Amino acid sequence: MSRIGKKPVELPKGVSASISGQTIEVKGPKGTRSFTAGDDVTITLEGTTVKVTPRGLSKRARQQWGMTRSMVSNLVVGVTEGFKKDLEIQGVGYRAAMAGNVLKLSLGYSHEVNFEVPKGVTVSSPKQTEIVVEGIDQQLVGQVAANIREWKRPEPYKGKGIRYKDEYIFRKEGKKK
Structure with missing residues (x-):
């Protein structure tokens, strides 16, 4: 189990996210950023949190799980703090x-x-x-x-x-x- 991947990404005030397919777009005070995840993970938006879950237990899915969560977290940090x-x-x-x-x-x-x-x-x-x-x-x-x-x-x-x-x-x- 990925320790990083299990943590949900909190969206601070003033930040909004939208998901279409495998692409997540995050809008904040500093601008807009987007990231397209691979087919091995699923990104879901639940209220003000974004969760990443693997699709299966393959090695590649487990690798992509933590990396995708980190990328989403970096999008949020980028549009709020830079x-x-x-x-x-x-x-x-x-x-x-x-x-x-x-x-x-x-x-x-x-x-x-x-x-x-x-x-x-x-x-x-x-x-x-x-x-x-x-x-x-x-x-x-x-x-x-x-x-x-x-x-x-x-x-x-x-x-x-x-x-x-x-x-x-x-x-x-x-x-x-």
């Missing part, structure tokens, strides 16, 4: 600035890196060394943050680069004489 990833830049002369819909990064290259921000995500730079990625789609927020980080990953000797706010970088010792 998702956020904080990045920080470390290094002398490394900085970020927003110019319209483009994030301009100075990362020690001979040129400035221009990162086009996709739709559905807002990127801001409150300080020159901080980048905040926000949106209602958890997967898209994480992917955009990973794409920004990919331009200059933190290196293990001095720690220079773009890192997540809570990320620990294992530091190596330099050469000895």
Whole structure:
């Protein structure tokens, strides 16, 4: 039995859900999101709770059970609170600035890196060394943050680069004489 799958998803005030077939659509203050579940699970709406149950006892149905419940829960969290990833830049002369819909990064290259921000995500730079990625789609927020980080990953000797706010970088010792 799935411990995650057994828990019903509560819909907070101001959030409504509608189910048509295997697709659930959740509307909230921040927007609308939808998810289409596989044929191995059944999604039911009972009042202000959404329940997910497996169709059978096959291994695939049990796998999809918990995953589908997590996806529905993420839809609800996305339309109420939203998702956020904080990045920080470390290094002398490394900085970020927003110019319209483009994030301009100075990362020690001979040129400035221009990162086009996709739709559905807002990127801001409150300080020159901080980048905040926000949106209602958890997967898209994480992917955009990973794409920004990919331009200059933190290196293990001095720690220079773009890192997540809570990320620990294992530091190596330099050469000895």
